[in-house]
Amino acid sequence: MIRIVLSIQYDGNLWHGWQKQKHKLTIQDKLEEAIKKLILIKINVICSSRTDTGVHALEQIAHFDTNIKKSKILWLYGINHFLPPTIVINWVHKFKINNIKEKNFHSRFSAISRIYQYILYNNILKSPFLYGKVGWTHKKLNINLMNNGAKYLIGLHDFSNLKSSKCQSKTSIKNIKYIKIYKYKKIIIFIINANSFLYHMVRNIIGLLINVGNGLYKPIDVYKILKKKKKYNIFTFMPYGLYLTKINYSNIWNLPKKKNINFFLNIYKFLVQ
Known part of the structure; x- marks a missing residue:
């Protein structure tokens, strides 16, 4: 049995987040469909960090297990062939599964x-060229x-006051x-x-810090919210x-190391000249 590791990029605007749903309009749905078309076997892909509807990824890491033998380059081009244009596999790595979990x-x-x-984008007017990004x-x-x-x-804290009421995390x-x-x-x-x-x-933190930046809250209010000293309204900022x-x-895992080039930031810099 081989564990296949994938590095994935995607534009989140067209998809309802990472985790698969009944309507099959998620990143996980499309990725599993592409792999099934390639090897004709249904598999389950596990990711490193679930993203919400509208959230993008420059490096999402995921893996799945299989007995199918293919080179890394065949996995790379094979899966990408069946993916929609807004989802791309950047690299593939393989591990042999050890008997010790x-x-x-x-x-x-x-x-x-x-x-x-x-x-x-902090401006009086919106930019039509930056919409969705x-x-x-x-x-x-x-x-x-x-x-x-x-x-x-910064540091180790209880962030229960900065999470969604729908959060199912154990801690x-x-x-x-x-x-x-x-x-x-x-x-x-x-x-x-x-x-x-x-x-x-993350989106609650962004919303909170924006309210500090615009003067609605003071910096010390962040501490009070974190420690639940006072009730504040926190808005979940757009994704x-x-x-x-x-x-x-x-x-120790020796995964491929690819420099994270902020190409999108360079594009945005050009658009706000």
Whole structure:
């Protein structure tokens, strides 16, 4: 038995998130359909981080098990041949399955951390060229205030007040390693690295920090919300600007290392000249 590992990119606008559903309009549905067309066998694909409707991925990692023998290049071109144009496999890696379960690579449980980026267009008017690829807010934002508020989220905390009521995670304790916020003209970039995330956690953080940036909340209010010292309204920000950009694993797995080139950011820089 062989474990096939995939690195996947996708535009989330046309799909209802990662996890398969009855209407079969998800990334997992389309990926499993493509693999079935290639090997004529139904399989189940497991991913590293489930993404919501409208959320994009520059590097989603997933795996499946099979007895079918093909070279990595045949898996790569074969699966891509049957995928829609908004979903692409970047690379394929193979592992032999060990008899000891803990010794096997697992796309979800072997992951050390996940990195998400949020691209926000901060301008009075929307841009028709950026629709579906970035978030948007018309109120002017203060980067320093947002960075000061973000500091309270760093580290190991209970994020139960920053998750969706539909979240099914066994624990709300998560460890955010860093949050970086910087600006290029009318574009604001949020980068968040954590061991894992709760349902809607990233979009709730973005919504919270935007309210700090526009002066509705103070940076210290982030701490109060996190520790539930006071009841605040938190809005889940739009998904369009959210990108799963990197899944970090130990070097022992020797997975292909491809530099994460922010090509989309370069395009956006061109569009906001």
